[in-house]
Every structure is written in structure tokens, then in C-alpha cells.
Amino acid sequence: GQNIDQPTEMTATEGAIVQINCTYQTSGFNGLFWYQQHAGEAPTFLSYNVLDGLEEKGRFSSFLSRSKGYSYLLLKELQMKDSASYLCAVRKGSTLGRLYFGRGTQLTVWP
């Protein structure tokens, strides 16, 4: 495996901000993806980082530090519909390289 680590579970309340961390150890790093997966559904693409820094897309932002092997997904103004599993995935090698997934973080948003 590629030693991709993320917390198993997190909880937060509506309107709050939550940060989901992902650490990885891999050679030939070529990008990090975040996916969202609601129960019983397929994962859907959220964000992609290949350079250090923050990428913002509406309520969701993703950060990458390649030197630290670290990324986080930041969710603002949480809504009940954000309750889902969040998957961190690392790509190795060429841009056509396969993805290596973490085990996912189950986020529960309470009213």
C-alpha cells in the first residue's frame, strides 16, 4: 500500500467548519484527489491538488503540502447533506497513473 491515513469518523454540527486530514507516504507523487461518497452511492469527485497550496471551490477547499505528505479537505457552513464518507486518493507516476485510496472518513453532521 501507499500508507494513506485519514481519520475513520468525524462529527460536526450544521453551520460549522470541519477539516478532514489525510497523510500519505509515497514515491512518485503526482496528485491528490478528494471524493465524496454518500451511503449506498458512487464516489463523486470533489477536488484535486498537485501543487502546494489551497484550492477553493465554493464551500469546499483542499490543501496540499507535498514536503509534509499532507492534505486536508475543509468544509465550511456545514449542511446535513454533507454527511457522507470522504475519500482521499493519491496518484503515482504519470498522469494516467492509478489511484491509491485511503479508507475514508465518515462525517456525520448533526442539526
Next chain:
Amino acid sequence: DVKVTQSSRYLVKRTGEKVFLECVQDMDHENMFWYRQDPGLGLRLIYFSYDVKMKEKGDIPEGYSVSREKKERFSLILESASTNQTSMYLCASRGSRLVYNEQFFGPGTRLTVL
């Protein structure tokens, strides 16, 4: 919109049966993938394909084979199903001309082997 479809949402088979899981994508993507997803283990890659008739083993290919005779279709075959192959199976595809080269997933097939 990219569409990845899988032949069944739910499937129940008996031990020893040969099982075919079909995946079709409509975006002319070169790359297709088969994963299984189990609680606590996350997504694990079984096989993938870069082009028609080409296949590569993933992390857990044992007990599975694949077929890609046409670009849009990628089949996963369980030659002799066993109870430890009870799982959620997810197919994905990716094109080489996409901005992020992200994978698009099908809805999944929940397979139960009795």
C-alpha cells in the same frame, strides 16, 4: 455528463457459480477500473485497463479476471464465486483528455455470495 453504468445494483449468487459484472461508459474513455469496497477496508483495486484488450492487475486480483473487448465495456468475472467475494463492486472510467484526469464511478453492484 459522463455516465458509467453497471449491469446490476444487487446480485445474489451461489458458491461456485461463474459471475459476470458488466460496466459500460459512454464518454470514449481509455481507462477503466474495477474496485471492491468493504467496510473498514476502503476501495481496493482489482484490475484496470488502459485500452481495448489490455489489462493490468491491481492489488487484489486473485479469484477475478477481466475482459475488455470494446472500449466502452469492461467486464469483471468471478470464475468460481466464494463467500469472501461478497462485497460492493464499483467500476470507474477516466479519459486522458480531462483537466484533472479524475475517475468517474458507476453506481456499484452489491454482490452477495451464499
